[in-house]
Amino acid sequence: MTAADLAKYAAFIWPAYGLTIGFFVWITLASLLSSRRWRREVERLQSEKTREDQ
Amino acid sequence: MRLPRQLEFLSLPDRFMAVSAWLAPTIGALAVLLLEFGLWFGFKVPPDYQQGATVLIMFIHVPAAWLSMFGYVCLAVSSFLSLVFRHALADAAAKACAPLGAGFTALALATGSLWGRPMWGAWWVWDARLTSVLVLLLFYLGYIALRASIEDENRAGRAAAILALVGAVNLPVVHWSVNWWNTLHQGSSVFRVGGPTLAAVYLIPLLLMALGYTAAFGALWLVRIRAELWRRKARTLSLQAANR
Known part of the structure; x- marks a missing residue:
């Protein structure tokens, strides 16, 4: 596939790839950040519980 | 009802957390590798004799469309297991799956539209394939909205699971829509009797x-199930702290 082949349909190909990359970046970050947030929350609550028990 | 003995590990959140801790990054790394190779080979193909360079959109549109259906199968199976066996892990898996499936379905519709415009001359047509995939997206969104609208999480899970199972009726319609009706969308060219035509x-x-x-x-689903299990544990710990 040459640059000339791509140029004719660039207005459709690049937005499709851009959307796909954007989706993967967003869903990956959202999933990882959510997991990290709740893990930290559990760790915080568990350490609070341990402190209170002592 | 109890799960068969061979599947009992699926119902143990601690066991799941231990396995998914190494399985999710492993599958994630495999995904990056496969996608890199896929794109590398994809951008080396010659232009299609009919579709020209837009054939490149096929490499991102078709897998998204397959995943939109595969995601719904995962949602329906998890919902079935959560309804019949009342397992919290199956319910968490269903909840974690819906936004992923909805994302892939929206991606399939958007990239399909960008492929359809230069090939068909239209961004959208109300043919059976496109319409049934839109209905699939609406089932995903309905599932997410229903879960969010009921405060009691157990009731929300059961109601949403029933909706997910009702929506499974749409899956054969999506798959065979191109055979049952005369559609602008092309028929199957990979999973078909007689082998691929591609x-x-x-x-x-x-x-x-x-x-x-x-x-x-797979990797993202595991990460999202882990997040949901952490969230539930945090909720339990908060309630325990409030009662002390």
């Missing part, structure tokens, strides 16, 4: 991308 030069990158998408789905 030339190997296009089929190989397509299958690599499809495997990459599936691995990415």
Whole structure:
């Protein structure tokens, strides 16, 4: 596939790839950040519980 | 009802957390590798004799469309297991799956539209395939909205699981819509009786991308189930702290 082949349909190909990359970046970050947030929350609550028990 | 003995590990959140801690990054790394190879081979293909360079959109559109259906199968199976066996892990899996499936379905519709415009001359047509995929997206969104609208999480899970199972009726309609009706959308060219009609030069990158998408789905699903299990544990600990 040459640059000339791509140029004719660039207005459709690049937005499709851009959307796909954007989706993967967003869903990956959202999933990882959510997991990290709740893990930290559990760790915080568990350490609070341990402190209170002592 | 109890799960068969061989599947009992699926119902143990601690066991799941231990396995998914190494399985999610492993599958994620595999996904990156497969997608890299898929794109590498994909951008080396010659332009299609009819579709020109827009054939490149096939490598991202078709796997997204497959995953939109695969995601719904995962949602329906998890919902079934959560309804019948009342397992919290199955319910968490269903909840974690819905936004992923909705994302892949929206991506399939958007990239399909960008492929349809230069090939069909239209961004959207109300043919059976496109319409049934839109209905699939609405089932995903309905599932997410229903879960969010009921405060009691157990009731929300059961109501949403029933909706997910009702929506499974749409899956054969999506798959066979191109055979049952006269559609502008092309028929199956990979999973069909008599084998694929796609030339190997296009089929190989397509299958690599499809495997990459599936691995990415698997890794993200595991991460999202883990997040949901952490959230539930945090809620339990908060309630315990409030009662002390």
